[in-house]
Amino acid sequence: MTLDLLRFTTAGSVDDGKSTLIGRLLYDTKQVFEDQLEHVAEASMRRGGEGVLDLALLTDGLRAEREQGITIDVAYRYFATARRRFIIADCPGHQQYTRNMVTGASTADLAVILLDARKGVLEQSKRHAFISVLLGIPHLVVAVNKMDLVDYSRARFEELVGEFESFAQKLSAMPGVPMGSALDLEGERRAGPEVTYIPISALEGDNVVDRSQRMDWYQDPARQPVLLELLEEVDVAYDHPYDRPARFPVQWVIRPAQARSTVPAPAAALSEDYRGYAGQLASGALRVGEDVVALPSGQRTRIAAIDTYEGTLEEALAPMSVTLRLEDELDVSRGELICRPEQSPTVARELRADVCWLNARPLRPGARYVIKHTTRSATAIVDALEDRVDVHTLERAPAPAELELNDIGSVRLRTSAPLAFDPYVGNRRTGSFILIDEATNETVGAGMVASATG
Amino acid sequence: MTLAAARPQLSHLRALESEAIHVMREVAAELERPVLLFSGGKDSIVLLRLAEKAFRPAPFPFPLMHVDTGHNFPEVIEFRDRRVAELGERLIVASVQESIDSGRAVEETGPRASRNRLQTVTLLDAIAKHDFDAAFGGARRDEERARAKERVFSFRDDFGQWDPKNQRPELWNLYNGRIRKGENVRVFPLSNWTELDVWEYIAQEQLEVPSIYFAHERAVFSRDGMLYAWREGVELIDGEQVFSEMVRYRTVGDMSCTGGVRSRALTLDEVVTEIAATRITERGETRADDRVSEAAMEDRKKAGYF
Numbered sequence: 001m002t003l004d005l006l007r008f009t010t011a012g013s014v015d016d017g018k019s020t021l022i023g024r025l026l027y028d029t030k031q032v033f034e035d036q037l038e039h040v041a042e043a044s045m046r047r048g049g050e051g052v053l054d055l056a057l058l059t060d061g062l063r064a065e066r067e068q069g070i071t072i073d074v075a076y077r078y079f080a081t082a083r084r085r086f087i088i089a090d091c092p093g094h095q096q097y098t099r100n101m102v103t104g105a106s107t108a109d110l111a112v113i114l115l116d117a118r119k120g121v122l123e124q125s126k127r128h129a130f131i132s133v134l135l136g137i138p139h140l141v142v143a144v145n146k147m148d149l150v151d152y153s154r155a156r157f158e159e160l161v162g163e164f165e166s167f168a169q170k171l172s173a174m175p176g177v178p179m180g181s182a183l184d185l186e187g188e189r190r191a192g193p194e195v196t197y198i199p200i201s202a203l204e205g206d207n208v209v210d211r212s213q214r215m216d217w218y219q220d221p222a223r224q225p226v227l228l229e230l231l232e233e234v235d236v237a238y239d240h241p242y243d244r245p246a247r248f249p250v251q252w253v254i255r256p257a258q259a260r261s262t263v264p265a266p267a268a269a270l271s272e273d274y275r276g277y278a279g280q281l282a283s284g285a286l287r288v289g290e291d292v293v294a295l296p297s298g299q300r301t302r303i304a305a306i307d308t309y310e311g312t313l314e315e316a317l318a319p320m321s322v323t324l325r326l327e328d329e330l331d332v333s334r335g336e337l338i339c340r341p342e343q344s345p346t347v348a349r350e351l352r353a354d355v356c357w358l359n360a361r362p363l364r365p366g367a368r369y370v371i372k373h374t375t376r377s378a379t380a381i382v383d384a385l386e387d388r389v390d391v392h393t394l395e396r397a398p399a400p401a402e403l404e405l406n407d408i409g410s411v412r413l414r415t416s417a418p419l420a421f422d423p424y425v426g427n428r429r430t431g432s433f434i435l436i437d438e439a440t441n442e443t444v445g446a447g448m449v450a451s452a453t454g
Numbered sequence: 455m456t457l458a459a460a461r462p463q464l465s466h467l468r469a470l471e472s473e474a475i476h477v478m479r480e481v482a483a484e485l486e487r488p489v490l491l492f493s494g495g496k497d498s499i500v501l502l503r504l505a506e507k508a509f510r511p512a513p514f515p516f517p518l519m520h521v522d523t524g525h526n527f528p529e530v531i532e533f534r535d536r537r538v539a540e541l542g543e544r545l546i547v548a549s550v551q552e553s554i555d556s557g558r559a560v561e562e563t564g565p566r567a568s569r570n571r572l573q574t575v576t577l578l579d580a581i582a583k584h585d586f587d588a589a590f591g592g593a594r595r596d597e598e599r600a601r602a603k604e605r606v607f608s609f610r611d612d613f614g615q616w617d618p619k620n621q622r623p624e625l626w627n628l629y630n631g632r633i634r635k636g637e638n639v640r641v642f643p644l645s646n647w648t649e650l651d652v653w654e655y656i657a658q659e660q661l662e663v664p665s666i667y668f669a670h671e672r673a674v675f676s677r678d679g680m681l682y683a684w685r686e687g688v689e690l691i692d693g694e695q696v697f698s699e700m701v702r703y704r705t706v707g708d709m710s711c712t713g714g715v716r717s718r719a720l721t722l723d724e725v726v727t728e729i730a731a732t733r734i735t736e737r738g739e740t741r742a743d744d745r746v747s748e749a750a751m752e753d754r755k756k757a758g759y760f
Binding site for chain 1: 464465466468469470471472473475476479480482483506507508509510511512513595596602603621622623624625626627628630632633634645646648650651
């Protein structure tokens with residue numbers, strides 16, 4: 001049976017039991033290897049553990065982290081069940097590591113937000129939820145952990161659900177909240193992320209892989225999933241390739257100088273005239289024979305062929321990497337976006353975007369950066385800082401003087417060359433960009449386009 | 455709770471493959487002098503196939519390079535040369551022996567001597583000599599604890615050093631490969647692949663791998679819980695005996711630090727089955743270089759290792 005792939009983030013503070021949860025997922029699905037268990041057993045003992053396997057130690061990697069006992073960077077974990085392959089982006093919980101949470105969240109289909117049943121909904125949890133939603137994660141799972149320490153109390157669980165729900169309502173009401181890929185029962189796309197609440201105990205194993213025997217109020221398989229079940233069944237990003245318009249950013253032009261007889265010939269024509277536009281479909285689907293346009297140049301043509309190493313295809317679906325051959329000889333190069341003319345993105349040089357600032361040197365109006373958007377790079381000047389978001393209240397304070405490390409705010413930019421983009425809420429690939437400091441080469445900002453301006 | 459589509463559009467292997475191809479094309483486009491580090495091991499074999507998928511029908515826009523310790527399994531060297539000839543691509547061999555001869559690296563002595571650490575010197579020298587600004591490697595994040603945190607584009611300073619506190623945020627699939635003169639980037643297209651993914655891909659693509667990956671009879675000795683290949687010049691410690699055993703290799707490193715595992719797996723399918731059932735990580739079972747200390751890999755990466 002073919003497996004598909006789900007990426008999800010886990011976020012929570014050090015004490016919320018996030019590492020224990022991951023350790024439990026890996027352990028209960030039998031992904032943990034014996035030598036890793038040995039290491040953990042030894043380390044658990046060294047740290048004074050009393051014979052209990054500290055599953056959290058399965059996931060702490062770097063020396064500094066192990067010494068301090070905290071997680072300071074995103075770690076990627078891999079496991080699979082019979083139904084699906086998973087990639088976990090395990091993000092640190094501290095405020096100063098927003099940059100890492102944003103990294104992990106950018107490609108995730110789902111976010112697991114951990115609450116400690118005793119402590120309730122902390123500022124940290126709200127921040128994680130906000131970042132998840134801002135970064136376009138369509139599914140949130142709020143895992144209320146440590147149910148064993150609150151006597152598996154239904155009342156406590158429901159109290160926390162209520163508390164988080166009111167925050168979630170605020171998130172859904174935020175302008176520009178990304179639409180989830182989730183379709184509700186009527187087949188309508190709903191605004192905001194889908195949120196599911198699950199009472200768990202990572203330490204004891206309740207409702208992580210196996211259904212808990214200690215919560216008789218949480219036994220309905222139709223409406224009350226256990227965590228792994230949910231992870232196996234949610235939509236992944238590319239389950240509905242026809243739902244979004246086709247977007248093909250040209251990455252690389254393939255132009256063999258001459259035919260090479262020593263190279264095993266793929267099905268594609270091996271001629272001096274061969275000109276293929278190689279890239280990865282960011283969204284949607286393209287068929288041979290379709291009319292397309294290359295933006296921002298505006299050149300029009302038809303798809304003559306879709307090549308892969310295995311041969312030609314009639315149709316390519318996101319996220320395939322393919323090579324397009326076009327009917328006309330155009331001057332198309334890296335950085336152009338190929339799409340259907342009637343489904344074009346916006347082409348503009350002035351835009352408004354939410355930017356998460358990732359660097360110690362703050363963002364100020366008038367500053368200049370390199371902007372990288374799909375396969376296109378240009379220079380960008382910050383025309384204005386429109387507001388800064390308070391991630392706890394979700395209020396936007398107008399006209400800040402600057403954005404500091406870990407701040408998120410709305411920014412107006414002007415670029416040296418036109419970009420072909422979609423609003424981030426519609427398309428995470430063609431609505432996102434990074435800002436790079438020309439002097440230090442650091443990636444300093446993560447941007448999500450709201451709209452063109454001016 | 456919405457349910458996923460009944461049939462996934464793309465299998466996980468195809469999704470991972472597409473992501474890796476995308477990474478390789480980004481490097482070709484944004485860096486000027488890349489190189490693909492090819493060891494003849496299974497991960498670099500997969501990298502070659504990905505490079506074919508990414509760049510054919512044109513030649514690769516970069517050469518291949520092997521950092522040769524001089525202690526490689528002969529089967530692997532033979533395989534390497536044959537595969538490179540088949541592809542018609544250019545191979546550079548950087549020799550640890552030459553580094554030793556020119557005084558750039560000092561040979562370890564004693565029964566546990568290995569040239570594994572010396573590879574770092576040879577690698578860095580070769581990168582400097584050819585002015586490479588990017589090097590593709592087959593490393594995966596599931597291999598070992600210190601690699602779980604690696605980015606796909608792993609930034610090395612001009613001393614080849616890796617600073618875990620200073621990695622660049624990597625968002626969406628937007629890679630920032632901008633560097634200054636003298637710096638270089640290690641790129642790991644297989645970052646999200648697991649050992650099992652690699653083997654399933656090899657089976658799917660019908661890729662040839664060196665024969666030592668399959669069970670074969672070999673003269674070995676047991677040390678520190680691992681089975682090492684015996685060869686001319688190996689110093690045995692008291693009590694160690696050489697005996698014959700059916701073994702295969704899960705990973706291909708230098709002969710002096712790679713252990714074989716007892717196995718009856720003679721074919722690709724049998725290897726995949728064994729791995730799917732295995733309870734010990736690839737590196738844990740077979741790499742002496744990682745055992746030195748808990749943070750061994752991390753320390754070697756900070757010094758410029760792969």
